[in-house]
Amino acid sequence: MCFLCEAKHSAWAGRRAFLLAAAGGAAAAVSTPLLAQVDVGKSSELRKLVPAEELEDAAAQEYAKLLAEARSKGALAQPGNPQLQRLRGIAARLVPQTAQWNERAKQWRWEVNLIGSKQINAFCMPGGKIAFYTGILEQLKLSDDEAAMIMGHEMAHALREHARARIAKTQGTGTLLSLGAQLLGLGQLGDMAASIGTQLLTLRFSRDDETDADLVGLELAARGGYNPQAAVSLWEKMGQASGGAGGASGLNFLSTHPSGPERIQQLQANVPKVQGLYLRARG
Numbered sequence: 001m002c003f004l005c006e007a008k009h010s011a012w013a014g015r016r017a018f019l020l021a022a023a024g025g026a027a028a029a030v031s032t033p034l035l036a037q038v039d040v041g042k043s044s045e046l047r048k049l050v051p052a053e054e055l056e057d058a059a060a061q062e063y064a065k066l067l068a069e070a071r072s073k074g075a076l077a078q079p080g081n082p083q084l085q086r087l088r089g090i091a092a093r094l095v096p097q098t099a100q101w102n103e104r105a106k107q108w109r110w111e112v113n114l115i116g117s118k119q120i121n122a123f124c125m126p127g128g129k130i131a132f133y134t135g136i137l138e139q140l141k142l143s144d145d146e147a148a149m150i151m152g153h154e155m156a157h158a159l160r161e162h163a164r165a166r167i168a169k170t171q172g173t174g175t176l177l178s179l180g181a182q183l184l185g186l187g188q189l190g191d192m193a194a195s196i197g198t199q200l201l202t203l204r205f206s207r208d209d210e211t212d213a214d215l216v217g218l219e220l221a222a223r224g225g226y227n228p229q230a231a232v233s234l235w236e237k238m239g240q241a242s243g244g245a246g247g248a249s250g251l252n253f254l255s256t257h258p259s260g261p262e263r264i265q266q267l268q269a270n271v272p273k274v275q276g277l278y279l280r281a282r283g
């Protein structure tokens with residue numbers, strides 16, 4: 001039984017209640033707007049060249065492998081771990097906000113795990129498989145609001161299917177044909193899925209993808225009741241961490257997510273757009 005399924009259920013019940021109320025013209029003044037407040041375009045059409053289901057299956061396999069590896073080293077946080085509970089609590093507030101960005105997310109089996117490692121790292125794979133490393137929580141001393149910004153950002157990469165588009169752009173037809181063949185049950189192409197899965201962990205997103213994830217993540221977190229101003233303090237901390245570390249190892253997230261004045265200014269400019277959502281979520 002997944003704790004998030006419960007959250008999804010109640011979210012859907014809430015949304016249905018809202019729709020019914022809106023139909024009756026009653027709750028419009030206090031309802032959360034369904035349309036996006038941040039200004040981002042549509043997801044890349046290119047992503048459609050890679051079947052979503054196939055990619056999500058590959059991600060689930062890779063995620064299971066990663067967890068098994070961590071478990072074998074005694075590095076996988078147990079359900080009673082307070083930090084893991086904190087992360088799962090954040091996810092339970094963000095997941096109900098995801099379907100408006102991607103219909104498929106309603107069917108995703110969201111998972112959140114915490115891996116004991118000094119690495120400053122966190123990710124959300126296609127299909128909603130989330131992992132945080134203890135290093136990012138401890139070294140950046142993240143508040144709940146800041147952790148929610150990272151989770152929102154990572155969820156946004158998955159919801160906006162940046163990996164799917166990126167793989168479509170970089171793989172060429174060989175992989176696409178193989179994926180197609182696999183879908184049709186032709187040949188033994190399990191290795192292909194494994195190689196896609198491995199790539200998911202090392203993927204570098206474009207600058208545009210990063211901006212997209214920043215803004216969509218900001219809105220997800222605000223709708224979940226997390227203070228959007230934390231996006232700014234988070235990236236300031238990121239900037240300090242990458243400046244002070246002098247290229248040391250364990251900076252995965254920082255190397256793929258360069259912080260800088262531009263990033264921070266853009267987030268700051270978008271805080272007012274989602275402030276109302278945040279206040280409404282706080283009730």
Ligand SMILES: [Zn+2]
Binds near residue numbers: 153157205213
């Ligand atoms: Zn990112």
